[in-house]
Amino acid sequence: MSFQILISDPLSEEGIHPLRQTDNMEITVATGQSEEELLSNIEQYDALLVRSQTQVTKEVIQKGKNLKVIGRAGVGVDNIDLDAATEHGVIVVNAPDGNTNSAAEHTIAMLMSLARKIPQAFYSLKQQKWDRKSYVGVELKGKTLGIVGLGRIGAEVAYRAKGQRLNVVAYDPYLTEERADKMGIQCATLEEVLHQADFITVHTPLLKATKHIINDDAFKQMKPGVQIINCARGGIIDEDALYRAILDGKVAGAALDVFEEEPLQNFHLLELPEVIATPHLGASTVEAQENVAIDVSHDVINILNGGVARNPVNLPSLPAEVMKRIEPYFNLSEKLGTFVAHIAKEAVEEVNIYYSGDLTEHDVTPLTRNTVKGILKRFLGEHVNDVNATYFADKKDITINEQKTSVTKGFTNLLTVEVKTRNGFAKVAGTLLNGLGTRIVKVDTYSVDVVPTGNLVLIRHKDQPGAIGRVGSLLAQFDVNIATMQVGRSDVGGDAIMMLTVDRQIDEDVLVDLKEVTDIYDVTPIDL
Ligand SMILES: NC(=O)C1=CN([C@@H]2O[C@H](COP(=O)(O)OP(=O)(O)OC[C@H]3O[C@@H](n4cnc5c(N)ncnc54)[C@H](O)[C@@H]3O)[C@@H](O)[C@H]2O)C=CC1
Numbered sequence: 001m002s003f004q005i006l007i008s009d010p011l012s013e014e015g016i017h018p019l020r021q022t023d024n025m026e027i028t029v030a031t032g033q034s035e036e037e038l039l040s041n042i043e044q045y046d047a048l049l050v051r052s053q054t055q056v057t058k059e060v061i062q063k064g065k066n067l068k069v070i071g072r073a074g075v076g077v078d079n080i081d082l083d084a085a086t087e088h089g090v091i092v093v094n095a096p097d098g099n100t101n102s103a104a105e106h107t108i109a110m111l112m113s114l115a116r117k118i119p120q121a122f123y124s125l126k127q128q129k130w131d132r133k134s135y136v137g138v139e140l141k142g143k144t145l146g147i148v149g150l151g152r153i154g155a156e157v158a159y160r161a162k163g164q165r166l167n168v169v170a171y172d173p174y175l176t177e178e179r180a181d182k183m184g185i186q187c188a189t190l191e192e193v194l195h196q197a198d199f200i201t202v203h204t205p206l207l208k209a210t211k212h213i214i215n216d217d218a219f220k221q222m223k224p225g226v227q228i229i230n231c232a233r234g235g236i237i238d239e240d241a242l243y244r245a246i247l248d249g250k251v252a253g254a255a256l257d258v259f260e261e262e263p264l265q266n267f268h269l270l271e272l273p274e275v276i277a278t279p280h281l282g283a284s285t286v287e288a289q290e291n292v293a294i295d296v297s298h299d300v301i302n303i304l305n306g307g308v309a310r311n312p313v314n315l316p317s318l319p320a321e322v323m324k325r326i327e328p329y330f331n332l333s334e335k336l337g338t339f340v341a342h343i344a345k346e347a348v349e350e351v352n353i354y355y356s357g358d359l360t361e362h363d364v365t366p367l368t369r370n371t372v373k374g375i376l377k378r379f380l381g382e383h384v385n386d387v388n389a390t391y392f393a394d395k396k397d398i399t400i401n402e403q404k405t406s407v408t409k410g411f412t413n414l415l416t417v418e419v420k421t422r423n424g425f426a427k428v429a430g431t432l433l434n435g436l437g438t439r440i441v442k443v444d445t446y447s448v449d450v451v452p453t454g455n456l457v458l459i460r461h462k463d464q465p466g467a468i469g470r471v472g473s474l475l476a477q478f479d480v481n482i483a484t485m486q487v488g489r490s491d492v493g494g495d496a497i498m499m500l501t502v503d504r505q506i507d508e509d510v511l512v513d514l515k516e517v518t519d520i521y522d523v524t525p526i527d528l
């Protein structure tokens with residue numbers, strides 16, 4: 001099977017080498033497309049690779065009927081409609097580490113250019129003026145740098161700033177005093193950063209909570225003469241408020257790499273001599289572009305070929321070691337979900353998943369998603385996948401409970417899936433047997449030993465002599481061969497089940513006749 005990949009923003013040719021080297025990937029590079037052009041051709045692609053220019057809107061995702069993965073060669077995914085991607089089961093991956101150094105170095109370059117007015121002085125000199133009075137700067141040594149957002153880039157900026165003998169105060173809701181102490185910086189509130197800093201640099205993602213976090217009110221709290229840097233995302237700083245703060249004389253300078261609207265349309269801030277700027281160049285180095293393109297290429301190859309993503313944005317990511325441990329259970333969890341959805345028959349209102357034995361040692365979130373996928377596929381079809389399974393469950397008001405228990409019933413690992421419908425509960429349990437593969441070991445209260453694959457039939461009947469024989473002869477009449485049969489009963493003469501594995505799917509006429517057999521209450525064909 002070959003996959004069609006569209007690269008719609010300029011990516012490093014060395015970086016996409018892994019994609020070009022993979023036999024089943026066909027690559028189209030078409031940069032600078034308008035949204036209309038993208039809408040008209042996106043349907044043929046399995047993967048879309050972008051940087052920050054391409055706007056991957058809801059419409060693009062809706063039209064991209066074959067899209068399985070969107071790869072962002074960089075960190076910020078604010079140009080991708082993540083909700084739409086999740087709803088449509090498209091996995092979004094990014095490259096969070098590859099451009100950290102470059103963005104941090106660009107921030108320091110901006111900080112030093114700002115402090116010493118290098119761009120303004122250079123511009124004046126280019127105009128053949130020898131003006132030494134207008135460009136008196138300030139030293140960094142002994143000043144305070146305030147960092148808002150101490151993630152990958154914020155932390156690298158902090159280390160470099162300390163090399164310039166700056167004192168660093170940082171605000172990040174996830175920053176602990178302990179980590180700040182280790183880094184030799186001060187852990188502060190946002191207000192403390194605003195009050196204390198001579199320079200403020202922001203390094204958060206653009207989120208609802210960070211949009212205009214630096215606004216009129218924030219500027220009021222800052223020291224007079226403060227200088228501002230934004231190499232993260234336009235919109236973290238309110239550009240109109242910044243403009244006012246510069247005109248008021250509160251802000252002495254600003255260095256901007258990113259803007260609320262890109263490409264920049266309104267140049268009013270750049271008309272101010274206090275403002276220096278670059279056109280979103282934080283990650284524009286040979287090294288960063290190669291790193292990020294390599295990282296997304298590998299993830300796209302993995303995902304399209306059925307593997308696991310290293311940097312998923314709309315799926316929780318787990319350490320490779322944990323994924324390796326739980327991967328053998330992926331198939332079992334989905335099959336148990338599909339099985340229980342068949343026997344539940346009615347719409348599922350609640351899913352209870354119990355993990356025991358070895359499984360309790362790990363983060364089992366991907367298994368829960370897989371189980372829910374198995375259940376919902378039965379009702380919603382093949383478009384349900386790992387990415388959108390819990391989204392659809394949520395939309396359908398299906399409650400999902402995940403529980404780790406010590407009840408192993410003698411198995412080294414046991415995965416039990418119970419669903420509640422308006423008719424009551426249905427339950428199935430399975431295990432992974434060392435060296436022997438997966439087994440269904442319990443259906444409702446009955447113990448069985450069934451390989452969860454192929455065409456199964458669950459027959460509920462009264463435990464009476466001859467019941468098994470009658471089923472066997474009827475299936476023989478229809479030329480349906482029974483590969484395996486398991487029986488289980490509550491007590492002698494009471495309720496019982498037969499679990500058959502048959503060589504072909506049970507047709508409707510076989511089903512009708514089976515249901516007519518004496519002492520049979522119910523027949524459920526199950527395709528796994
Ligand atoms: N200019 C450019 O070319 C580049 C820009 N970026 C942008 O830089 C920013 C930072 O990237 P990374 O450090 O890789 O991300 P990151 O995810 O490692 O760090 C972001 C940090 O922001 C913190 N944060 C979130 N909400 C916050 C809030 N309300 N207040 C304070 N802190 C908050 C998080 O806890 C996290 O520590 C992103 O916006 C990214 O898109 C990244 C690379 C290049």
Ligand SMILES: O=C(O)CCC(=O)C(=O)O
Pocket residue numbers: 051052073074075076077099280282283284
């Ligand atoms: O692709 C680029 O050059 C922009 C990088 C960026 O802004 C990011 O990684 O968030």
